[in-house]
Amino acid sequence: MAPEQLLLTLLPELRAYALSICRKSDEVDDLVQDSIERALRSTTRPRDIAGLRPWMFRVIRNLHNDELRKNCVRREYFAREERLSDVSYAGRDNESDMQMRMLFQQLPPDMREILFLIDIMELKYREVAEILDVPTGTVMSRISRARKALRDLVEGCERPENTGRPKAR
Template sequence: MTDPFCGLLIEKLPNLRRYALSLCRSGDQADDLVQSTVERALKARSSFDPASKIEAWLFRILRNAWIDILRKNKVRGHELEYDDAPEIADNVCHQGDARLMVSSVMAAVEQLPDGQREVLLLVSVEGLSYAEVAEILEVPMGTIMSRLCRARRALASKMGLSSE
């Protein structure tokens, strides 16, 4: 018989990885961040309220782990892997229109300020409510709505879809 808590945790791993990728923009670093989140969740499982959504609880743990990493990096400095350097030329001639659109949308999302990008992805991709995102980020719900509005406007502008 399997542990229900571990089953829920395993079920949410893809969501955690997506969120981790949106924060650190590196596959290897995202995997490390998810692993750290799972370790912290297992250690703190007694503090999880089964009546609440595990996803919001896990996202908060992941975000706090990310903040810890950022603090360490401020002291240590930014490290860049040679393989992570962006390519100078992108061979897009053979890609389909849909792939180009996704690529350009993701590039535009990457240019958003961290707070806006984070809120946009948690609401739009992860499907969390404004209240859940406010709880995860520990900010008022009005701040979430404001950041989301600015993120959507900036994204529309970058994609040439704004009417302004």
């Protein structure tokens, strides 16, 4: 069966899956269209329906997650720009940035490296995996641990009864 026919056969399932993961129903058609476009351009897509179905679900999921990440970065960027343009936030923002840099420096070098590559340089996990010569899954677990460690440091500094020690779990 031709790739176009296979995708047409899967279309109702793809739309249903996209609808289940999207918050807004108007995103569904765009998500499905983008995933089908990717499939048609791909030279490595499965050629049978049994392999194509989960492959397409992964494509939809990855495209959706990418879009969520982009939107999050955009919101953070615009919120930061708004704070920077507001004179009343200027002093407090600089102090916050300085405190964050100090906390960042307290992290072990491997955690600083992974946070820098992904959260500051905005590289993709795959790119970081190539740079560090490790599997993508390793990058994902390292960034998760590094973000948690930084979050724990930030939460430790925000507590009024901060004793300088990490909080007990």
